Amino acid sequence: MSEVRFRNPGWAGNTGEFDLNEADVRGTGYVGERALDGGHPSVSPSLPYMFVKKDPDAPLFEGPYRERFDKIRSRYPTARAALLPALNLAQELRGHISPETMDEVAGLLGLSDAYVRGVATFYTMYNKRPVGRFLIQVCTNISCNLCGADEVLAAFLEHTGTELGQTSSDGNFTVVEAECLAACGFPTCVQINSRYFEDVSADDVPAVLDRLKRELNRSF
Amino acid sequence: MADNGRKAETVTLTIDGREVTVPKGTSLLHAAESVGTEVPHYCYHPGLTAPAQCRICLVEVEGAPKLQPSCVTMAADGQVVHTDSPAAKRMRQGVLEFYLVNHPLDCPICDMSGECKLQDYVFDEGRERGRGREPKRVFGRDDFGGDVLYYGDRCVMCTRCVRFMDEVARDSRLTVVERGSRAVIDTFFDRGLEGASFAGNVVDICPVGALVSKDFLHKARAWDLDHTPSICPNCSHGCNIELHTRDNLVQRLKPRENQEVNGHWMCDYGRANYEWLNRPGRLEAPATGRGSDRRTADWKEALELLFGRLAAAEGDVALVGSARCSNEALAGLGALGDEMRGRTAQRVFRAPRAADEVPLPGFPLLVRRRDLVPNAHGAGLLGFQRCGDDGGEGGLDEVAAHGEVIIVLGDDLADQDGDFGANASLFVYLGTFESAAAGNADFVLPITTFAEEDGSFVNAQERVQRFQQGLRPPESARPAWLVLGALVAALRGEKTPDSAPEAFARLVAAHPAFEGLSWEAVGDAGVALGAEAAHG
Amino acid sequence: MAYPYRHDKETRVLSECFGDPAARTVAGWKAVGGYGGIARALEIGREATIEDVKASGLRGRGGAGFPTGLKWSFMPKTAARPHYLLCNADESEPGTFKDREIIRWTPHQLIEGCLVGSYAIGASHCYIYLRGEFFETTNVLARALEEAYAEGLVGSDILGSGVDIDITLHVGAGAYICGEETGLMSSLEGRRGEPRIKPPFPAAVGAFGMPSTINNVETLAAAAHIARHGGEWYRQWGTERSPGTKLFCVSGHVNKPGNYEFPLGFPLMELIEDVCGGIPAGNALKAVIPGGSSVPIMDAADCRGCTLCYEGVEAAGSMLGCASVIVMDETSDIVKQVRRMAHFYAHESCGQCTPCREGTTWATRILQRIEDGRGTEDDLDTLVQISEQMTGTTICVLSDSLAMPIISSIEKFREDYLALIRRGERVGAA
Numbered sequence A: 001m002s003e004v005r006f007r008n009p010g011w012a013g014n015t016g017e018f019d020l021n022e023a024d025v026r027g028t029g030y031v032g033e034r035a036l037d038g039g040h041p042s043v044s045p046s047l048p049y050m051f052v053k054k055d056p057d058a059p060l061f062e063g064p065y066r067e068r069f070d071k072i073r074s075r076y077p078t079a080r081a082a083l084l085p086a087l088n089l090a091q092e093l094r095g096h097i098s099p100e101t102m103d104e105v106a107g108l109l110g111l112s113d114a115y116v117r118g119v120a121t122f123y124t125m126y127n128k129r130p131v132g133r134f135l136i137q138v139c140t141n142i143s144c145n146l147c148g149a150d151e152v153l154a155a156f157l158e159h160t161g162t163e164l165g166q167t168s169s170d171g172n173f174t175v176v177e178a179e180c181l182a183a184c185g186f187p188t189c190v191q192i193n194s195r196y197f198e199d200v201s202a203d204d205v206p207a208v209l210d211r212l213k214r215e216l217n218r219s220f
Numbered sequence B: 001m002a003d004n005g006r007k008a009e010t011v012t013l014t015i016d017g018r019e020v021t022v023p024k025g026t027s028l029l030h031a032a033e034s035v036g037t038e039v040p041h042y043c044y045h046p047g048l049t050a051p052a053q054c055r056i057c058l059v060e061v062e063g064a065p066k067l068q069p070s071c072v073t074m075a076a077d078g079q080v081v082h083t084d085s086p087a088a089k090r091m092r093q094g095v096l097e098f099y100l101v102n103h104p105l106d107c108p109i110c111d112m113s114g115e116c117k118l119q120d121y122v123f124d125e126g127r128e129r130g131r132g133r134e135p136k137r138v139f140g141r142d143d144f145g146g147d148v149l150y151y152g153d154r155c156v157m158c159t160r161c162v163r164f165m166d167e168v169a170r171d172s173r174l175t176v177v178e179r180g181s182r183a184v185i186d187t188f189f190d191r192g193l194e195g196a197s198f199a200g201n202v203v204d205i206c207p208v209g210a211l212v213s214k215d216f217l218h219k220a221r222a223w224d225l226d227h228t229p230s231i232c233p234n235c236s237h238g239c240n241i242e243l244h245t246r247d248n249l250v251q252r253l254k255p256r257e258n259q260e261v262n263g264h265w266m267c268d269y270g271r272a273n274y275e276w277l278n279r280p281g282r283l284e285a286p287a288t289g290r291g292s293d294r295r296t297a298d299w300k301e302a303l304e305l306l307f308g309r310l311a312a313a314e315g316d317v318a319l320v321g322s323a324r325c326s327n328e329a330l331a332g333l334g335a336l337g338d339e340m341r342g343r344t345a346q347r348v349f350r351a352p353r354a355a356d357e358v359p360l361p362g363f364p365l366l367v368r369r370r371d372l373v374p375n376a377h378g379a380g381l382l383g384f385q386r387c388g389d390d391g392g393e394g395g396l397d398e399v400a401a402h403g404e405v406i407i408v409l410g411d412d413l414a415d416q417d418g419d420f421g422a423n424a425s426l427f428v429y430l431g432t433f434e435s436a437a438a439g440n441a442d443f444v445l446p447i448t449t450f451a452e453e454d455g456s457f458v459n460a461q462e463r464v465q466r467f468q469q470g471l472r473p474p475e476s477a478r479p480a481w482l483v484l485g486a487l488v489a490a491l492r493g494e495k496t497p498d499s500a501p502e503a504f505a506r507l508v509a510a511h512p513a514f515e516g517l518s519w520e521a522v523g524d525a526g527v528a529l530g531a532e533a534a535h536g
Numbered sequence C: 001m002a003y004p005y006r007h008d009k010e011t012r013v014l015s016e017c018f019g020d021p022a023a024r025t026v027a028g029w030k031a032v033g034g035y036g037g038i039a040r041a042l043e044i045g046r047e048a049t050i051e052d053v054k055a056s057g058l059r060g061r062g063g064a065g066f067p068t069g070l071k072w073s074f075m076p077k078t079a080a081r082p083h084y085l086l087c088n089a090d091e092s093e094p095g096t097f098k099d100r101e102i103i104r105w106t107p108h109q110l111i112e113g114c115l116v117g118s119y120a121i122g123a124s125h126c127y128i129y130l131r132g133e134f135f136e137t138t139n140v141l142a143r144a145l146e147e148a149y150a151e152g153l154v155g156s157d158i159l160g161s162g163v164d165i166d167i168t169l170h171v172g173a174g175a176y177i178c179g180e181e182t183g184l185m186s187s188l189e190g191r192r193g194e195p196r197i198k199p200p201f202p203a204a205v206g207a208f209g210m211p212s213t214i215n216n217v218e219t220l221a222a223a224a225h226i227a228r229h230g231g232e233w234y235r236q237w238g239t240e241r242s243p244g245t246k247l248f249c250v251s252g253h254v255n256k257p258g259n260y261e262f263p264l265g266f267p268l269m270e271l272i273e274d275v276c277g278g279i280p281a282g283n284a285l286k287a288v289i290p291g292g293s294s295v296p297i298m299d300a301a302d303c304r305g306c307t308l309c310y311e312g313v314e315a316a317g318s319m320l321g322c323a324s325v326i327v328m329d330e331t332s333d334i335v336k337q338v339r340r341m342a343h344f345y346a347h348e349s350c351g352q353c354t355p356c357r358e359g360t361t362w363a364t365r366i367l368q369r370i371e372d373g374r375g376t377e378d379d380l381d382t383l384v385q386i387s388e389q390m391t392g393t394t395i396c397v398l399s400d401s402l403a404m405p406i407i408s409s410i411e412k413f414r415e416d417y418l419a420l421i422r423r424g425e426r427v428g429a430a
């Protein structure tokens, strides 16, 4: 069985000194499930998830999402300020930001369509095209790069059988290059959907991908 | 400019060794301008906010740790500024070089060539070409809709166009898409500028050839165009404009700055409607006689004959003017009516009216007015009454059937038929184009359009504004003020006015609404009529 | 305790609870004295709190090192208009990974810091701007903030004081430039994250046009401790000009990279060789970038004797920045790494300023050509000149941030460039 050793935080070649489990490190036990309606208004703009299932036709801002949107709006003095949270929410639901999504969000906030396009294209996290169920973002910036990030990136491309930025034929994986993810002490850092995988070496890549395949049914 | 009697605070500084005193709050860029130094600038435009992003306007201010962007650095007392020090020059050259890294330098096929600020600045201070060896970025051409084309490779990313649409048109249809060197200007995918009311201004303010007019595309080279100060003839706001002409044809209209009227801007409707000035089918020569008796005559002969008929005419007079005519022409027509023996029974004009006004939200003084003619207010002040419908038609039934004297000035009578004036004892038609309704005219006299003469209009703000002659008229056409002025003078036994200013002076003397005005005072910027001169 | 980045020499103020999941809760944070800082601040009042922070000599940990107490004192004293505190949790400077660590292990440390800062500057609303990639980190902070609201620590009438302070989490969407203070404000307002020209300064016209103060996560976390213990207490560590402790993010070629907390003034070589267990495989040190990628590169000679405080690193020819120590050993390919940095800045330039927009891309392409073995010696001069033209000529300092590593690398590692240019030889593999 190919189990990925969870080494974060750790260093290349875990010496075993480290006895926290993954949930401790990620804080998932403490966080638990976050409410889709955003929970307390103070944290409502902070809840984008990157889901495995992406439904480009999902209705925007209905049910709990509507509640979340209303809470978000209540935290800012202007409607414009709710734009990034609204786009984040839209991407959480649909997986990418299409022109139609931009248009809908613009209408909702009373902004011009072109303005929303300008903002959406400024930020690299808005996928302008659909991406795979898992978006794999490999940091190749300096600290990771010094420690072999290029090989890690190559390994992800090889083992998913994709070209940079393209989605694998089964729709599972899209591999892209990322800028520094603020985990430079744990190279190479790879962001996969909402999670960071740290201390990833090229050799670890098959096991990471196996784990993801097993997780195709998880929500995020 | 009114300073409300308060003494404006000033600051005194030194620019390139010369001391200057400017009002507090003046930018270094403007302060330098006041001593005749143009500091290069792209992103700064006086009608827009200043993001200070192009960095081409950097100047040295003694004591400041870095070069300062002169567009947003305010003049202060005792400042010592160098626009041309080695540091400032080196930096500006550097910035220019950056522009050239990706600029296609396709000046030979660029519509902006000759009035391009990149060309100018590179010529003034740049290295002829940069040291860039890398292949250039290519974006290609994009149709922005409306009259606007975008050539991304020429764009210097000054964002003037985006800011115009955001801040002035308040119609945010343009945006910067992407970031860094991948950034371009774009609209929302297929949706563009079509149907916008003021978008044409983005072409004017684009400092390079990135935004160009489809209408003007490859039509003329900038250096071949003559520029004539004028007034937009397409609504009663009277935006100050320039006629750009070549080969005796208007090639385009461009706004001319006037902060009291139109700022730096004009509307798309006004901008697009100039072809009528170039229209063929102009009246070729004076003519006399009705129907089959019609024959051409020379001016002297025609006027002598007409003078005789006018002097002898007894009956009531119907005057039809046009709000496309100058004040001088309309005043001449009115005066002619007054000099005749008969009573002036009708003194009317017709003008098309749009359903709505179209204001420019970020410069609220500018409104595309409902009256789609330049001088409805002048006509009113000079005693003409509007008649007809909002299409500028109808309302002339009484005149058409009038049995005595009819004089028509500048109205094409396009909606009238061959019976017009059939009963008139004398029917005089002064016009620019052939008209089917002029068949019964005893005299057909070709006059010039406003583009072919000097004159003035009164706009909807009650402001008198002058325009200048930009086109050569057809050989035999004469300004209406001259034709009418000659007839009035002959009836009165005085000298014919020999110029538009003279015609204006006579108008002022005759019409209290214009009291106190002089041609010089009106100048290129115009003057508002006194409040007491409001027309009734 | 199981947190691996530990060394006996450390002085743990901010990092005391790293690795202890229990400290994530309000109860856990209170158990180590947490929320004592805001309690004391409320007791001694705004002015006294600012005075404490001034006295502590705390300098901004976001990179510029501006004295925090002084920055707070720029805010208008009257609250005619809303004031905002903006917490900069956009951490994206390559080599820097301390703020994430603070937030995910001790979210209440940050929340308390935000309360102290907000109270001191008279802000009733604080926005924490988190980089969009921090999904997991943000979730921890969100849960902690919900808890703090529930406990009456945040919101109206905090701790029964009658003071109202709201905190809102705001997440970005992938743009390094949103870590620049005015870029952050643009982004928070729902705009493209484009920095703005100063003046006006944020304390006069900041977020939403209102007086605003912006502070880094670590700065605010430290302020929470200073509020609890007083300014003089903080000065027991560090140097006269760089008081207190600091998290050092060590990455690159060391055996034990990670976050280590020391008083400012700690010797660089001791950090690398002793604390971080030296360089793998006994390789020799080649270069260090001491403050995140935006500062000049130091060669091994510069590192000897260098102490890690603002003035110490300056004396060694570079800048402390956010104390992100990137270690490069003899296997490092300087040209490749500088090209990678240039690529980063070109990718992250917002594109407003011509020297930055064009310069970062142009420099990247020249560096790429050199790396591909098609460079010329003239290219090095061109690179230096481009870099000079990018220095001090733009709205923000992102442009200068690339210029510094380029100029310093060409100065210190010219041979590496020349080896590629003249002989097509790559120096180093990493």
Ligand SMILES: Cc1cc2nc3c(=O)[nH]c(=O)nc-3n(C[C@H](O)[C@H](O)[C@H](O)COP(=O)(O)O)c2cc1C
Binding pocket: C059, C060, C061, C062, C063, C064, C065, C066, C068, C088, C089, C090, C091, C092, C093, C176, C177, C178, C179, C180, C181, C182, C214, C215, C216, C217, C219, C220, C396, C397, C398
């Ligand atoms: C391009 C650029 C990126 C920056 N990124 C960050 C950042 O990610 N986090 C941060 O705290 N400060 C960042 N800064 C510094 C901030 O502009 C600002 O100085 C800092 O947040 C102020 O907080 P402090 O006084 O507490 O350090 C950046 C500056 C620049 C020019």
Ligand code: SF4
Binding pocket: B154, B155, B156, B157, B158, B159, B160, B161, B162, B185, B205, B206, B207, B208, B210, B211
């Ligand atoms: S298109 Fe013209 S006005 Fe618009 S940003 Fe480009 S250069 Fe400036």
Ligand code: SF4
Binding pocket: B232, B233, B234, B235, B236, B237, B238, B239, B262, B266, B267, B268, B269, B270, B271, B366, B367, B368, B369
């Ligand atoms: S507003 Fe009127 S005067 Fe001005 S450009 Fe338009 S049509 Fe011409």
Ligand code: SF4
Binding pocket: C177, C194, C195, C348, C349, C350, C351, C352, C353, C354, C356, C357, C394, C395, C396, C397, C398, C399
């Ligand atoms: S220096 Fe670069 S990142 Fe900063 S404002 Fe200018 S273009 Fe944007």
Ligand code: FES
Binding pocket: A139, A140, A141, A142, A143, A144, A145, A179, A180, A181, A182, A183, A184, A185, A187, A189, C094, C095, C096
């Ligand atoms: S360099 Fe890879 S996470 Fe920072």
Ligand code: FES
Binding pocket: B040, B041, B042, B043, B044, B051, B052, B053, B054, B055, B056, B057, B058, B069, B070, B071, B072
């Ligand atoms: S004109 Fe001053 S920076 Fe652009």
